[in-house]
Amino acid sequence: xxxxxxxxxxxxxxxxxxxxxxxxxxxxxxxxxxxxxxxxxxxxxxxxxxxxxxxxxxxxxxxxxxxxxxxxxxxxxxxxxxxxxxxxxxxxxxxxxxxxxxxxxxxxxxxxxxxxxxxxxxxxxxxxxxxxxxxxxxxxxxxxxxxxxxxxxxxxxxxxxxxxxxxxxxxxxxxxxxxxxxxxxxxxxxxxxxxxxxxxxxxxxxxxxxxxxxxxxxxxxxxxxxxxxxxxxxxxxxxxxxxxxxxxxxxxxxxxxxxxxxxxxxxxxxxxxxxxxxxxxxxxxxxxxxxxxxxxxxxxxxxxxxxxxxxxxxxxxxxxxxxxxxxxxxxxxxxxxxxxxxxxxxxxxxxxxxxxxxxxxxxxxxxxxxxxxxxxxxxxxxxx
Amino acid sequence: xxxxxxxxxxxxxxxxxxxxxxxxxxxxxxxxxxxxxxxxxxxxxxxxxxxxxxxxxxxxxxxxxxxxxxxxxxxxxxxxxxxxxxxxxxxxxxxxxxxxxxxxxxxxxxxxxxxxxxxxxxxxxxxxxxxxxxxxxxxxxxxxxxxxxxxxxxxxxxxxxxxxxxxxxxxxxxxxxxxxxxxxxxxxxxxxxxxxxxxxxxxxxxxxxxxxxxxxxxxxxxxx
Numbered sequence: 001x002x003x004x005x006x007x008x009x010x011x012x013x014x015x016x017x018x019x020x021x022x023x024x025x026x027x028x029x030x031x032x033x034x035x036x037x038x039x040x041x042x043x044x045x046x047x048x049x050x051x052x053x054x055x056x057x058x059x060x061x062x063x064x065x066x067x068x069x070x071x072x073x074x075x076x077x078x079x080x081x082x083x084x085x086x087x088x089x090x091x092x093x094x095x096x097x098x099x100x101x102x103x104x105x106x107x108x109x110x111x112x113x114x115x116x117x118x119x120x121x122x123x124x125x126x127x128x129x130x131x132x133x134x135x136x137x138x139x140x141x142x143x144x145x146x147x148x149x150x151x152x153x154x155x156x157x158x159x160x161x162x163x164x165x166x167x168x169x170x171x172x173x174x175x176x177x178x179x180x181x182x183x184x185x186x187x188x189x190x191x192x193x194x195x196x197x198x199x200x201x202x203x204x205x206x207x208x209x210x211x212x213x214x215x216x217x218x219x220x221x222x223x224x225x226x227x228x229x230x231x232x233x234x235x236x237x238x239x240x241x242x243x244x245x246x247x248x249x250x251x252x253x254x255x256x257x258x259x260x261x262x263x264x265x266x267x268x269x270x271x272x273x274x275x276x277x278x279x280x281x282x283x284x285x286x287x288x289x290x291x292x293x294x295x296x297x298x299x300x301x302x303x304x305x306x307x308x309x310x311x312x313x314x315x316x317x318x319x320x321x322x323x324x325x326x327x328x329x330x331x332x333x334x335x336x337x338x339x340x341x342x343x344x345x346x347x348x349x350x351x352x353x354x355x356x357x358x359x360x361x362x363x364x365x366x367x368x369x370x371x372x373x374x375x376x377x378x379x380x381x382x383x384x
Numbered sequence: 385x386x387x388x389x390x391x392x393x394x395x396x397x398x399x400x401x402x403x404x405x406x407x408x409x410x411x412x413x414x415x416x417x418x419x420x421x422x423x424x425x426x427x428x429x430x431x432x433x434x435x436x437x438x439x440x441x442x443x444x445x446x447x448x449x450x451x452x453x454x455x456x457x458x459x460x461x462x463x464x465x466x467x468x469x470x471x472x473x474x475x476x477x478x479x480x481x482x483x484x485x486x487x488x489x490x491x492x493x494x495x496x497x498x499x500x501x502x503x504x505x506x507x508x509x510x511x512x513x514x515x516x517x518x519x520x521x522x523x524x525x526x527x528x529x530x531x532x533x534x535x536x537x538x539x540x541x542x543x544x545x546x547x548x549x550x551x552x553x554x555x556x557x558x559x560x561x562x563x564x565x566x567x568x569x570x571x572x573x574x575x576x577x578x579x580x581x582x583x584x585x586x587x588x589x590x591x592x593x594x595x596x597x598x599x600x601x602x603x604x605x606x607x608x
Binding site for chain 1: 439459467472491
């Protein structure tokens with residue numbers, strides 16, 4: 001029973017924590033690529049290097065460079081040849097004002113190739129109206145956040161005017177509305193086609209601010225990013241180092257959950273240990289008889305360890321079933337928001353881990369009382 | 385033929401104070417002999433039996449069984465020798481209560497592992513039959529009366545055809561009728577099967593009827 005609870009809770013908690021991680025990183029990747037390649041701000045260096053006779057006082061400053069990647073299409077070609085990379089596309093970010101009549105909203109227009117962008121950010125999964133892919137055919141389209149749509153009181157098919165920081169004014173047709181439930185994004189972000197964004201910034205078709213890269217497994221991003229930095233010559237930043245605070249929180253959460261589930265496991269081990277300890281005390285006469293009849297210490301250890309592992313195996317099996325039931329129940333709990341149903345899935349690795357840990361631990365829990373049983377001296381028992 | 389020999393065995397208890405329980409015990413047991421150890425309680429006869437049975441190996445002196453020196457062997461080696469050469473009958477029958485009589489009888493033979501399970505089973509039946517218990521074979525040991533349990537214990541002691549059967553007050557817990565039965569069985573075993581038996585007893589009638597009696601007092605042999 002103890003093992004049953006221990007194992008099922010262990011598996012359950014770990015699955016939940018994996019579910020959380022997965023759902024939060026999924027939510028994360030709705031607006032963030034795995035790796036972002038961009039031109040980092042450069043700080044000016046003194047003309048003279050130290051060590052020379054004449055000291056030069058200089059004021060290090062950001063070099064007023066264009067924040068653009070110079071040869072984006074060659075770099076993209078290079079990235080697409082890399083087998084570790086799933087997806088790469090160029091992006092242009094432009095700060096803009098959305099206007100309708102006298103009202104004005106501040107925000108960012110993100111220009112990207114709609115098909116690739118949708119594949120990366122899964123935009124269709126949080127679309128409320130219209131379709132982001134319409135940006136492909138409608139060069140003067142804009143796909144806006146729900147907050148903007150509400151405040152400007154527009155819907156699909158209506159026109160809004162967009163003014164960029166360079167003073168360019170464009171009338172764009174709303175092709176759809178998205179809602180991420182992150183109010184800051186909903187109130188400021190919009191997606192446009194690459195050409196529109198370049199037009200807003202008064203730049204040509206080769207002007208690209210970022211290259212977004214998705215790799216096959218998000219966990220590999222931190223190891224791939226430095227390679228890209230050295231190959232491309234631009235800063236490649238992975239999502240983990242770009243969001244250190246988030247990663248720390250996630251790590252802390254998983255440590256807490258691991259601790260709780262291990263505590264439960266330990267409690268259940270003591271359960272088994274107690275049961276067997278009591279059995280040894282109860283059966284001490286029988287053990288003495290067996291020893292008198294020529295069973296040696298190792299035989300006795302075998303008997304008790306076998307018993308422990310049997311109890312453990314039954315507990316683990318029932319624990320697996322219980323965890324399975326709990327998880328299937330939880331999958332049908334509706335949370336609401338953009339999460340919908342509770343984000344928990346069957347993680348077979350966790351089930352496997354729980355089983356092996358459970359069996360190993362019951363083996364240990366059986367071994368200690370078994371050693372005690374093996375040391376029983378039949379003479380002292382018979383004398384009583 | 386000598387099956388068991390002791391050479392000036394001495395045994396001390398250290399708790400609570402040092403106390404000599406056995407002093408210079410030397411004797412021999414021949415094959416087919418029915419030997420009883422008698423004496424007042426506390427004279428060391430049970431202690432001596434535990435030493436003879438190899439369960440207690442903390443003593444001075446030497447013990448030989450079947451010509452082989454037991455003194456100085458490890459517990460594991462002794463366990464193997466006990467399993468093969470010695471059968472036990474205890475005062476409180478000491479069967480495993482959760483097993484059937486047949487299984488109780490089979491256990492030492494299964495441990496020895498010289499025969500396969502079926503052979504052992506038929507052998508165990510045969511032993512139970514000698515003791516008139518074949519119809520009780522599949523009952524749980526705890527369901528039997530005291531006299532029946534003691535007879536099952538004898539069958540168990542016989543299963544490996546041991547060199548010596550050792551009994552610690554084998555009739556101590558039985559009424560006179562069952563005492564008589566058990567005693568007759570033991571006597572039959574020595575006469576018909578030339579079985580060597582060493583038993584500790586309080587019962588003077590029992591002792592008188594045996595082949596030889598060793599009387600002990602204060603850890604020494606009074607008479608052989």
